Amino acid sequence: MNYETIVIGAGLSGMMAALGRAERGERVMVLAKGHGSTHWAAGCLDLLAEAEDPLGAINQLVQAKPAHPYALAGVAALEQALTRVRGVGEAAGYPLVGNAGRNLLMPTALGALRPTAFVPATMVNGEARQLGDGRPTLIVGLHELRDFFPPLIAANLRAQGYPAEGVYLELPPVERSHDFSPVVVARLFERPAFRAAIGRQLAVLVRKGGYARVGLPAVLGLYNAVEVVRELQALTGALIFEIPTLPTSVPGMRLFQAFEQALTKAGGRIQIGGWVLRGEGSGSHLHAVFSEAASREQRHMARRWVLATGGIMGGGLRAEHTGVVNETALGLPVRTPSGRSDWFQARFLDEAGHPVFRAGIAVDAQLRPLDAADQIVYTNVAVVGSALADCDPIREGCLEGIALATGFAAGQL
């Protein structure tokens, strides 16, 4: 049908942009090939990793790098986006806590400490400054849950000076005997009897070991994790926290659900499974996009478009072995290091990062895509998130920050 805005991509930046436009009263649809980075990222909000005070460092960064997505969106957009995303979490009963002025240090599934600015309330008790209060921490897991090894996590925490031990719990009786992915275990935690049985085991361990807090894999329910944490704390008398797992990411799914709820409430629609193949425009106006569908393409019409298809991981950019990087949905020009030989540094782990990771779409101050001569390609398209050029979001540790800031900006333009 006819939409005022169609957003291509259902990751954080796309959902943020769609929500903004829907809340301004527009008819909005999100069109996406599949689920995005929310489902494999940790479900925390990284603003800038290598800084104790991310907001302060971003204020400097936007002066030094005027083409960086943060500079284009503006620091004010970032701050408003953070307020809005926290409101989205709050409304879904899933608060995000933290501070843009001070990074938290959160344990990973390897027991390393990772800086991030905001985490769900279910994780915050694992913050390193708490782990370092001299009281011991217990890390627990289940043998059945793959890729989460409590003894390894605890050993790595100890190596960094945090007293910790790691043990496996007994899986309470369930009808399932194999295939315990994070989501399967999260569904088990939805059951009161299951988490009560886990709670009883934890209570015994906490009493015997005198632990101040217990870290579990981030699988404490898909829909009511805050409640599960509260319940386990009441049962054990210890603080409970979640540690992100390997994909599929349960905290990321919760964040997506929170956005889905907010967008639906604001009247927006979501079409997952719609793979945009091309756009059709005249001059610098994009009229329609076409998505893959059974036996013929589906045509979508809108007045305004937001491209939020992500970088290489999200599928928005595709690096060909022939030495070009393509933008996959609309065929927009991509800023890439000139030849394939310039894509990489000589050293695999070079600290400066590989130039190809900065490839992306160049945009103007209103996030409109530019060609090689800095001319606007489409005046009614805004590009947001990891598809943007002039940043290396994984290395800079700002994936969520630029997604939210640019998504928010596109929602208000």
Next chain:
Amino acid sequence: MDHIELSLTQSLDHCIKCNICTSACPVAAVTDAFPGPKYVGPQAQRFRHEGQPVPDASVDYCSGCRVCNQVCPTGVKIAELNARARAQIVAERGLPFRNWLVARAGLVGRMSCGPHAPLLNFGLRLAPARWAVEKVIGIHRKAPLPASSTYTFRAWFRKHRAPTTARRQVAFFHGCATNFYEPHVGKAAIAVLEHNGFEVLLPKQQCCGLPLISNGDFKAATSAHEANVQALVSYARQGIPIVGTSTSCTLTLKEEAPEILALHSEDVQAVAAGTYDIFEFLRSLAERGELKTDFRPIERHLPYHQPCQYRAHRLGSPAMDVLSLIPGLVLEESHAECCGIAGTYGLKQEKYQIGMDVGAKLFAMVKRSGSDLALCDSETCRWQITHGTGVASKHPIEILAEAYGLEL
């Protein structure tokens, strides 16, 4: 290797092992008899080679709902891989009689439809009869079997007098369900199309073959599809849209049969390109401003479930889009992955409970709505919804006909 096989094989290499598909699969969520799409799809496929024994039969628990395809971030064609793998199992081990039977919706419909239907329906409602059916052929005693109609849609259509003012033509594909079990759905569709100025033609047709495909009987499915293509291609070539009310029939004509059975003659392609689900068709009229909007208000709040087979058309939600034009009508989307029946899947003795568990989310939503009516575009889903909730169900086209105030 045909080009589709090639694209399936190549799509394996796009898998990044994120497990998003497995997390979304409604069957893997309720049973560990099925390890999930990543394992039976892109992973097991590496071990499937011509002339070698089937590595793992658990793929038979895939219901074919295609939720995995929709959520996969890299476009792996998981459901198609699974369908072909199941066919390989059937080719090797043969088709159980029960699957042979449920795959023949048309045959069963023909035998049970007509004036004797009430008698048969009554018999099938008796517990001992259903017990025998379960023991002998493996259809679960509680599974929702449709009630046969006392007349067929085609018989009604022959006597139907069309208005003489039509400006354009469409060809109607009714499928087995509308013909033998629910002629009223077809009547509503004809009324809506005629109201919008179309002359409706009724081509010769037979079962689209979907139940044969999903039970792995590719040989019979191929001859069904070839016969339909022969009957429909002249309409497609004249530019007369082929429109159907059964989302699974239209999906089969558009894509399932050509892709899964590897049929891609020009005629097959022409029929695929010329086939539309009814609400897809009506939505495209609305987008061009050609759909009549002389609706009477319907002040109702109704739960709506978009069948997985409709989402598999990858068109968004055409019925929601069109019904949103009716003043007063508020639809609440189910957001449930699947009703659990998946065509003939949930009829089977060993899969009935899985189907009911898969449908639990949808049933809870329908019951919570407090409505005495639910809407859904697919016949088998409607029967399952009513079976799981006791709430009556209709095809959205029936509500549209009502909003137009059409006599049926």
